[in-house]
Amino acid sequence: MKKMMVVLVLSSLIFSAFTQETLRFGLFPLNDAKTMMRLFSPLAARLEEATGRDIRIYSAPDKETFQQRTLNNQYDLVWTSNAYYLDAHTGAGWTAILRGIPSFRGIVMVRKDSGIETLEDLRGKKIGGISAISLAGYLFLRNDLADLGMVPERDYEMEFYEMAESIPFRINSGTVDAGVFSEDTLVRSGLLAAIRDNLKVIHSSVAIPQFPLAARPGLDPGLAATIQDALGGVTADSSALGRSLSELNLEGLEAVGDGDYEEFRQLYLKTREYSREEKGL
Amino acid sequence: MILSLALVMLFLSVFLLFLFSRQLKDLAQARLMEMGNLISTSVASGAMDPLFNEMYVSLAENIAEASRYPDVSSLSIVNRDGVVVASTDDSLTGTMSEDECREERIIHDHEIHFCHPVSLYGQDLGYVSLTLSTARMDQELHTLFIRWGGSMGIISLVILAGALVYINRLTRPLREILDVTRAVARGEFSPPRLSRGFYELDQIARAMTVMTEAIGEREKHNRQITREKTELSDYLVSIMNSISWSLAALDNQGRVVNWNRSFKDLLKSAPENIQGKSLENLLLPPFPAGQLQSAVVRGEELKDLPVVCHQDCADPRFFSVSLFPLRFQERTGAVLLIEDVTKRKRIDAALAEADKMFSLGGMAAGMAHEINNPLSGMMQTAQLIASRLRPESPKGRRALNSLGLDDGAVFQFLEDLEVFPLLETINDAGKRISGIIRNMLRFSRKSDGIFESFGLEELMEQSLELAVNDTYGSEGLWFRRISIVREYSPAPVVVSCDYGKILQVLLNILKNGAQAMREASHVRDGGYQPRFILKTREKDGRGIIEIEDNGPGIPEPIRDQIFEAFFTTKKAGEGTGLGMSISSAIVREDHRGALRVESNGASWTRFIVELPLCAGEDAGGLGENHQA
Numbered sequence: 040m041k042k043m044m045v046v047l048v049l050s051s052l053i054f055s056a057f058t059q060e061t062l063r064f065g066l067f068p069l070n071d072a073k074t075m076m077r078l079f080s081p082l083a084a085r086l087e088e089a090t091g092r093d094i095r096i097y098s099a100p101d102k103e104t105f106q107q108r109t110l111n112n113q114y115d116l117v118w119t120s121n122a123y124y125l126d127a128h129t130g131a132g133w134t135a136i137l138r139g140i141p142s143f144r145g146i147v148m149v150r151k152d153s154g155i156e157t158l159e160d161l162r163g164k165k166i167g168g169i170s171a172i173s174l175a176g177y178l179f180l181r182n183d184l185a186d187l188g189m190v191p192e193r194d195y196e197m198e199f200y201e202m203a204e205s206i207p208f209r210i211n212s213g214t215v216d217a218g219v220f221s222e223d224t225l226v227r228s229g230l231l232a233a234i235r236d237n238l239k240v241i242h243s244s245v246a247i248p249q250f251p252l253a254a255r256p257g258l259d260p261g262l263a264a265t266i267q268d269a270l271g272g273v274t275a276d277s278s279a280l281g282r283s284l285s286e287l288n289l290e291g292l293e294a295v296g297d298g299d300y301e302e303f304r305q306l307y308l309k310t311r312e313y314s315r316e317e318k319g320l
Numbered sequence: 321m322i323l324s325l326a327l328v329m330l331f332l333s334v335f336l337l338f339l340f341s342r343q344l345k346d347l348a349q350a351r352l353m354e355m356g357n358l359i360s361t362s363v364a365s366g367a368m369d370p371l372f373n374e375m376y377v378s379l380a381e382n383i384a385e386a387s388r389y390p391d392v393s394s395l396s397i398v399n400r401d402g403v404v405v406a407s408t409d410d411s412l413t414g415t416m417s418e419d420e421c422r423e424e425r426i427i428h429d430h431e432i433h434f435c436h437p438v439s440l441y442g443q444d445l446g447y448v449s450l451t452l453s454t455a456r457m458d459q460e461l462h463t464l465f466i467r468w469g470g471s472m473g474i475i476s477l478v479i480l481a482g483a484l485v486y487i488n489r490l491t492r493p494l495r496e497i498l499d500v501t502r503a504v505a506r507g508e509f510s511p512p513r514l515s516r517g518f519y520e521l522d523q524i525a526r527a528m529t530v531m532t533e534a535i536g537e538r539e540k541h542n543r544q545i546t547r548e549k550t551e552l553s554d555y556l557v558s559i560m561n562s563i564s565w566s567l568a569a570l571d572n573q574g575r576v577v578n579w580n581r582s583f584k585d586l587l588k589s590a591p592e593n594i595q596g597k598s599l600e601n602l603l604l605p606p607f608p609a610g611q612l613q614s615a616v617v618r619g620e621e622l623k624d625l626p627v628v629c630h631q632d633c634a635d636p637r638f639f640s641v642s643l644f645p646l647r648f649q650e651r652t653g654a655v656l657l658i659e660d661v662t663k664r665k666r667i668d669a670a671l672a673e674a675d676k677m678f679s680l681g682g683m684a685a686g687m688a689h690e691i692n693n694p695l696s697g698m699m700q701t702a703q704l705i706a707s708r709l710r711p712e713s714p715k716g717r718r719a720l721n722s723l724g725l726d727d728g729a730v731f732q733f734l735e736d737l738e739v740f741p742l743l744e745t746i747n748d749a750g751k752r753i754s755g756i757i758r759n760m761l762r763f764s765r766k767s768d769g770i771f772e773s774f775g776l777e778e779l780m781e782q783s784l785e786l787a788v789n790d791t792y793g794s795e796g797l798w799f800r801r802i803s804i805v806r807e808y809s810p811a812p813v814v815v816s817c818d819y820g821k822i823l824q825v826l827l828n829i830l831k832n833g834a835q836a837m838r839e840a841s842h843v844r845d846g847g848y849q850p851r852f853i854l855k856t857r858e859k860d861g862r863g864i865i866e867i868e869d870n871g872p873g874i875p876e877p878i879r880d881q882i883f884e885a886f887f888t889t890k891k892a893g894e895g896t897g898l899g900m901s902i903s904s905a906i907v908r909e910d911h912r913g914a915l916r917v918e919s920n921g922a923s924w925t926r927f928i929v930e931l932p933l934c935a936g937e938d939a940g941g942l943g944e945n946h947q948a
Contacts, residue, residue: 072372076440083443095400096443100375108374 061093062086065114067123067250068098068105078286079118081279082270086116089269090262109133115255116266121174121300124251125307128297132256135297136263137270139249139289145175147242149217150210158187158242165196167206167215175221176203178310179244185313204228211237221247223288245302249289267294333472341465348457352391353432359386359395360436360450367397367406367438371445374399379406393431393453397438399446430454493521497528504532507539566658569646574598574616577653586658599656607658612643616654619645627658637662663885666897688757695757699750706743709734756789773934774822776813776856776863780806783826784854787834798838802850809856815863815931817911822931825903825915829867829927832899836871836925843872862913863933868926873919882917907931 064083066075075098083094097114099105106123108114110131119127127133147166149155155164161184169176177199181191191197198215200206204227206218211234222243225231252270254263271294275284284291366382369375379397387395387408396407434450560567560580569578575598587594587602594602599616603609606627615622620643627639640659646652708716711731720727734740788799830852837850855866874882881887883904888897907915907929914930 068373072369072445073440076372076443080441080443096372098373100370100373104373104375 062115064094064096065117066098067119078283081283085280089265112255115258117253118250120250121303122307124253125304133253135251135253135295136267137252137292138295140291140293142246142248143221143223145179145244146222146240147180147217147219148238148240151239161217162194164216167198167200167209167218169203169220170199175247177219180219182309182313207231245306248303333476337469337472345461348461352457356434356450356452359389360434360448364436364438364448371399371438376405383408391452391456393451396449400444493525500528500532568656570616571653574613615643621645638665692757695750695753699747702743702746706740771816772819773814773816776865777808780854783823786827787830799834802852805853807855813856813858813863814934816934817931821906825906828899828903833869837869840872861933862930865929866926870924873921873923873925875921
């Protein structure tokens with residue numbers, strides 16, 4: 040018995056030492072391992088530098104598995120989507136400590152000569168969006184149209200295009216009457232400058248924050264603060280981390296708390312509610 | 321050479337087999353390691369996402385697919401926590417120490433272990449542990465080496481055979497060229513044409529052929545020139561040697577540099593004792609060697625210096641020595657000419673003797689003519705006496721009657737005194753003298769080329785008579801002691817001849833035979849009877865006279881020499897050596913006959929004279945002249 044105790048103590052010490060030294064960093068499965076490693080290894084390196092811990096990056100074969108692992112606290116830190124963060128925060132107590140900047144908005148654009156001025160004018164129109172699950176590329180508009188009593192298929196027709204940059208051109212060409220997409224789409228494509236003057240924004244969403252970096256519940260608060268101190272204020276400069284941030288369309292990182300996601304939480308909840316309604320749940 | 325080549329080929333094959341076997345093994349091992357790297361890299365590449373995403377189920381498919389590669393002994397994927405997350409070996413479960421994958425590649429006896437880390441941008445995701453078996457490689461290498469060794473052996477044999485054929489073909493023109501070169505060296509300039517070879521060899525062969533032909537032509541020309549020179553030289557030497565004069569070429573110091581056979585015979589010295597020797601060392605007195613030597617040095621010409629040599633010979637020998645300066649290109653010297661004039665001297669003496677004899681003959685003829693006249697008167701007077709003393713003579717009777725003598729008594733008186741036989745004797749003697757004189761006149765008469773028909777018996781008898789009367793003193797007595805055996809042909813054999821010359825021939829043979837038999841009598845016992853056997857006969861259209869004596873015979877070595885001029889076995893002063901030579905010339909040249917001698921070299925000698933028969937003439941034609 041005594042020996043068993045010794046083994047348990049030693050095992051505990053070894054596990055403690057292992058956990059003390061290594062941080063498991065989970066990444067929302069957006070891309071393949073190579074791309075994810077390329078994009079986030081500079082961040083991991085900065086975290087190792089800041090914390091003095093060994094950072095191991097993990098991901099998951101799919102979002103659900105990732106979220107499940109997150110909820111199971113298999114990671115110490117996660118870089119995850121806003122919706123999953125909110126679910127993890129609500130379900131498991133994960134805390135946002137950093138996020139990218141700037142936030143962005145979803146916008147609704149029409150041709151200036153289309154005669155569409157309000158959301159009501161979209162009734163019976165054909166609207167181009169990014170995808171049925173895109174918050175900035177569809178869901179926020181659906182929410183606002185639903186608030187006006189307009190439902191898809193019945194009151195308007197949705198057409199989704201995976202390439203967001205194509206939607207303004209489709210508006211300009213008259214393929215669709217209106218388009219909904221992230222406002223930064225106009226910034227990313229220089230080609231849109233030629234048709235920009237033909238279009239106008241008739242509606243936009245609330246600010247949608249970038250993916251947060253969340254900490255596992257129970258993680259040393261000092262460690263979280265250290266991370267916030269070390270990485271908060273990092274900008275997309277010429278450093279390896281800066282270049283990675285640029286590739287992630289981020290201008291920098293900022294320290295945040297869970298309260299900074301309240302506005303988005305409302306949007307998220309409305310969206311989830313309308314989605315359930317659509318599904319008849 | 322072929323054995324050496326085979327050994328080199330064998331050694332080279334073994335060396336190459338050894339060298340390439342090592343290299344091939346290294347290469348195969350490198351290939352295996354490359355394959356291992358490829359497999360492990362491929363598996364590692366495929367394991368990135370599963371390891372990153374900690375989704376290990378798909379790794380089993382990667383493992384199963386990779387394990388289908390040959391030589392894969394075991395394949396495992398270990399995550400960054402050291403947990404074996406996929407493996408072909410079910411026994412490998414749990415954790416695996418990183419020490420087991422400390423080295424990237426570990427080569428054991430029959431295995432190669434690979435440990436391929438899986439990492440991205442400095443982030444370790446785990447590693448791939450791969451073990452390849454070298455058994456198949458070793459087996460294949462073993463099989464390959466066996467096949468390769470066998471193939472190398474076969475190839476070596478084929479190459480060797482090909483090389484032999486090729487070398488044979490390559491070297492055949494060279495050997496032929498060598499043969500041609502040797503043939504040319506031996507002086508054979510018509511070797512077989514060289515066979516065609518490779519281009520360069522063909523060119524060499526052509527050049528060699530052209531060169532050989534050119535050399536052959538030149539050699540042929542040179543040989544022609546050399547032969548002509550040799551022939552000319554031999555011809556000149558033959559000319560020099562055929563000259564009876566002794567010739568010697570001298571340098572400007574009087575040393576002999578060249579000579580002919582007569583000169584060598586004169587000196588009786590070997591060539592090595594003549595070459596380069598001065599005249600003073602070669603010519604003994606009475607030759608004026610000093611005088612000749614001085615003349616050579618001074619370049620003087622000497623002509624007809626008479627030299628008489630009495631040394632080592634019973635007969636004196638006479639020489640005429642001349643010296644002529646010689647200039648040949650840049651060289652000077654002289655030509656020495658020594659002529660043996662002994663024969664000429666003898667001929668001169670013989671001619672003088674003949675002239676004297678001719679004079680004596682003419683005088684004898686004149687004397688015979690003067691004797692003949694009173695002899696005729698004496699014989700006529702004797703006949704007249706006998707006629708007048710006979711009883712039937714009217715003039716005798718008238719004389720007896722006038723004297724009143726009884727003729728019967730007188731005649732009886734004469735009978736008693738044998739006057740008539742005496743007178744007859746006188747008359748016979750006169751006739752005999754008359755015959756002798758007639759023969760002498762005939763013999764001594766100068767030949768005028770008139771041929772007459774004579775019986776061989778008559779010629780033989782008259783020759784005997786001349787021989788008896790030609791000898792005098794002891795010679796005459798001796799001749800009369802010789803018995804004559806006549807075996808004449810029963811039928812007359814008539815030939816056409818110059819009477820005087822044929823008598824001279826027969827007389828010469830008889831006198832020589834008589835003299836030989838007289839010498840034989842000196843060494844034989846007292847019962848020796850000299851004898852001539854005289855035969856005449858006709859054979860094959862020729863009249864043949866044989867005169868055989870029983871003298872000492874003629875030895876074989878000199879039997880043919882007796883017809884040469886100046887050859888004699890007689891003592892000095894007893895003969896000129898011209899008798900038989902002249903006789904042979906008379907018979908052969910003047911009469912187109914033959915004169916031969918036979919002898920046993922000991923006890924007899926037989927001379928055979930063959931003369932053409934007098935065609936169409938019979939014995940009744942005797943004494944009728946005809947022109948030869």
